[in-house]
Amino acid sequence: MNADRQNIDDLFREGLADCNFAPSTKVWGKxxxxxxxYEFISLNFTNFLHNSYLIGTAGLTxxxxxxxxxxxxxxDPPTDLSTVTPQPKxxxxxxxxxxxxxxxxxxSTVTPQxxxADQPIVIDKKERNPQEQIIALQxxxxxxxxxxxxxTTISPLNSHEAKxxxxxxxxxxxxxxxxxxxxxxxxxxxxxxxxxxxGFNMGYMQRxxxxxxxxxxxxxxxxxxxxxxxxxxxYAETGISLHEEEDHGYYKAFYRTFDSVGFYEKVESYIPDxxxxxxxILITRRLAxxxxxxxxxxxxxxxxxxxxxxxxxxxxxxxxxxxxxLSAYGAGVMxxxxxxxxxxxVFSSRFYRILVLEDHTLERRSLLWSLQAxxxxxxxxxxxxxxxxxxxxxxxxxxxxxxxxxxxxQAWGLNTGFSVKF
Amino acid sequence: MKRNDQKKQANLNLSGNLLNIxxxxxxxxxxxxxxxxxxxxxxxxxxFQNMLYQKxxxxxxxxxxxxxxxxxxxxxxxxxxxxxxxxxxxNYTGKGSFEGWLKRIMINTAISLFIKxxxxxxxxxxxxxESFSPIEDEVMYEFPGAAQATTRQLMQLIxxxxxxxxxxxxxxxxxxxxxxxxxxxxxxSVSTSKTQLLKARKYLQKQIDQLQKEExxxx
Numbered sequence: 001m002n003a004d005r006q007n008i009d010d011l012f013r014e015g016l017a018d019c020n021f022a023p024s025t026k027v028w029g030k031x032x033x034x035x036x037x038y039e040f041i042s043l044n045f046t047n048f049l050h051n052s053y054l055i056g057t058a059g060l061t062x063x064x065x066x067x068x069x070x071x072x073x074x075x076d077p078p079t080d081l082s083t084v085t086p087q088p089k090x091x092x093x094x095x096x097x098x099x100x101x102x103x104x105x106x107x108s109t110v111t112p113q114x115x116x117a118d119q120p121i122v123i124d125k126k127e128r129n130p131q132e133q134i135i136a137l138q139x140x141x142x143x144x145x146x147x148x149x150x151x152t153t154i155s156p157l158n159s160h161e162a163k164x165x166x167x168x169x170x171x172x173x174x175x176x177x178x179x180x181x182x183x184x185x186x187x188x189x190x191x192x193x194x195x196x197x198x199g200f201n202m203g204y205m206q207r208x209x210x211x212x213x214x215x216x217x218x219x220x221x222x223x224x225x226x227x228x229x230x231x232x233x234x235y236a237e238t239g240i241s242l243h244e245e246e247d248h249g250y251y252k253a254f255y256r257t258f259d260s261v262g263f264y265e266k267v268e269s270y271i272p273d274x275x276x277x278x279x280x281i282l283i284t285r286r287l288a289x290x291x292x293x294x295x296x297x298x299x300x301x302x303x304x305x306x307x308x309x310x311x312x313x314x315x316x317x318x319x320x321x322x323x324x325x326l327s328a329y330g331a332g333v334m335x336x337x338x339x340x341x342x343x344x345x346v347f348s349s350r351f352y353r354i355l356v357l358e359d360h361t362l363e364r365r366s367l368l369w370s371l372q373a374x375x376x377x378x379x380x381x382x383x384x385x386x387x388x389x390x391x392x393x394x395x396x397x398x399x400x401x402x403x404x405x406x407x408x409x410q411a412w413g414l415n416t417g418f419s420v421k422f
Numbered sequence: 423m424k425r426n427d428q429k430k431q432a433n434l435n436l437s438g439n440l441l442n443i444x445x446x447x448x449x450x451x452x453x454x455x456x457x458x459x460x461x462x463x464x465x466x467x468x469x470f471q472n473m474l475y476q477k478x479x480x481x482x483x484x485x486x487x488x489x490x491x492x493x494x495x496x497x498x499x500x501x502x503x504x505x506x507x508x509x510x511x512x513n514y515t516g517k518g519s520f521e522g523w524l525k526r527i528m529i530n531t532a533i534s535l536f537i538k539x540x541x542x543x544x545x546x547x548x549x550x551x552e553s554f555s556p557i558e559d560e561v562m563y564e565f566p567g568a569a570q571a572t573t574r575q576l577m578q579l580i581x582x583x584x585x586x587x588x589x590x591x592x593x594x595x596x597x598x599x600x601x602x603x604x605x606x607x608x609x610x611s612v613s614t615s616k617t618q619l620l621k622a623r624k625y626l627q628k629q630i631d632q633l634q635k636e637e638x639x640x641x
Contacts, residue, residue: 008623008626008627008630009594009595009623011576011630012576012579012580012595012596012626013595013596015573015576016484016488016573016576016577016580016596019484019573019576019577020480020484021480021483021484021487021577022479022480022483023479023480023483023496023497023500024497027479027497027500027501028472028475028476028479030501031471031475031501031504031505031508032468032471032472034501034505035468035471035505035508035509038505038509039466
């Protein structure tokens with residue numbers, strides 16, 4: 001029985017030892033897709049460029065979340081005080097704020113009949129306790145206070161003291177008014193007529209340049225300077241940024257390869273043999289006999305292009321708070337090719353001489369235009385210094401290559417940097 | 423002889439595949455060695471990962487087939503195992519053969535899947551037998567009793583085994599694990615491992631006898 005069992009094990013072990021089954025060809029595709037996904041979601045600390053997908057996704061998600069949150073929580077839209085005309089119903093009433101002085105009782109009442117149509121007054125009524133109501137006035141208008149005091153009715157019991165109390169109340173209101181005036185916030189600073197912002201930024205760009213035979217995708221770091229003029233909610237921006245990108249160069253060549261097929265000893269000189277007077281010693285040199293074969297081959301090389309980008313942006317700030325702004329913009333971007341570097345082609349043979357070398361590298365346009373759209377989220381680090389984060393998408397109006405068969409490319413990227421407002 | 427020819431042909435096909443991959447890259451027809459491929463995989467280069475896959479896919483697929491109940495499940499195991507291998511290839515220290523390291527990953531993947539599905543009832547299913555179709559030509563095997571079985575039939579018999587039997591039998595017969603190790607790996611008792619192996623052997627013996635009776639084996 002034992003022997004049988006052993007045979008069973010051996011039967012299968014030996015029978016399947018050298019068997020040859022092949023998985024379907026789809027398996028590699030699935031593995032490749034899963035690897036791409038893992039690369040997409042994983043951080044790679046050795047190659048920061050690799051993380052651009054992740055940073056981009058995180059940035060866009062963060063922007064969407066911030067926008068959504070702000071839209072949901074925003075209950076106090078920005079107010080330009082100079083343009084608000086208060087309606088009579090907006091005038092809050094101070095109801096029977098009474099101050100007792102001895103026997104005298106002063107009842108200060110601001111009646112709804114008060115003519116405020118031509119007065120830029122906003123009165124906020126807040127309750128601190130049941131006995132006291134606070135009035136905050138923006139801005140201070142002495143005339144309005146005077147009018148209010150003129151509407152005050154005073155008990156005839158002690159008119160002199162009552163008048164003093166009313167004046168005290170008015171002075172108190174005046175003081176609270178001053179205290180209630182907010183300091184200049186980001187929101188207010190944005191309402192300044194014209195602001196100049198200068199800054200620098202850097203970021204990463206993922207650029208796809210479709211060719212006829214496949215896509216060239218490059219991830220490039222870039223950095224540059226920006227200048228921006230803001231007026232109200234609108235802003236115009238320009239600047240310069242530099243980026244480098246790599247691509248392949250293509251060469252075809254007829255070249256002659258050499259291989260040694262034999263050797264011979266070439267006599268270069270001879271000297272008499274001192275030991276044998278009738279003989280000579282030959283001084284020789286070993287030379288190879290080479291055979292050559294002409295070949296045709298292709299080689300790829302590494303190209304490096306440098307571009308200078310000048311954007312012309314027009315943006316609109318659609319959300320703002322005390323410490324942030326969120327804007328959307330559209331832009332035209334000019335990309336100027338400023339430098340090209342390439343490596344020499346190398347062919348596989350060890351010894352060769354190039355007979356004809358054809359450069360089939362696709363020539364690139366020196367000037368490219370593209371349309372760009374993006375979001376800009378800036379955070380106030382201080383009164384003048386801002387941190388900016390900007391995801392964007394760009395479509396090129398023409399192909400980067402002069403080849404008529406190539407299509408126009410696209411790019412997306414992320415900028416981040418700092419700006420200073422003046 | 424036929425088996426040797428088949429193996430040579432497979433090696434030729436493999437070399438051809440690797441050469442094609444190498445041709446499509448800047449390596450220009452030079453097939454890199456294992457170390458270069460592994461370094462390329464560590465660098466995350468898809469070309470090298472493809473090379474590694476092409477080189478070991480068939481061998482690992484056979485391993486997976488022994489732990490799977492059908493062709494599709496084996497491919498899932500293979501896929502899972504290779505993904506794990508590529509994600510952890512930095513952990514390969516170079517001690518021992520790479521093939522052995524890769525094989526251990528495949529086996530551990532199969533074990534993980536088994537443990538995950540352990541709660542499911544072991545049912546002998548023959549539904550998947552029809553779907554099993556080896557790609558290569560059949561190789562004849564001579565075993566005691568003068569009968570000959572094809573690798574396809576042998577593999578089919580293993581795959582017909584209930585999952586628990588198959589797992590224990592494969593770990594014992596092919597990988598050379600002892601019962602204690604199998605018990606530790608599968609989270610079962612040693613006695614269960616022994617019982618499963620015994621039942622697996624009986625089942626296989628019975629199936630072979632049956633095949634011989636029905637002359638389904640090629641004689």
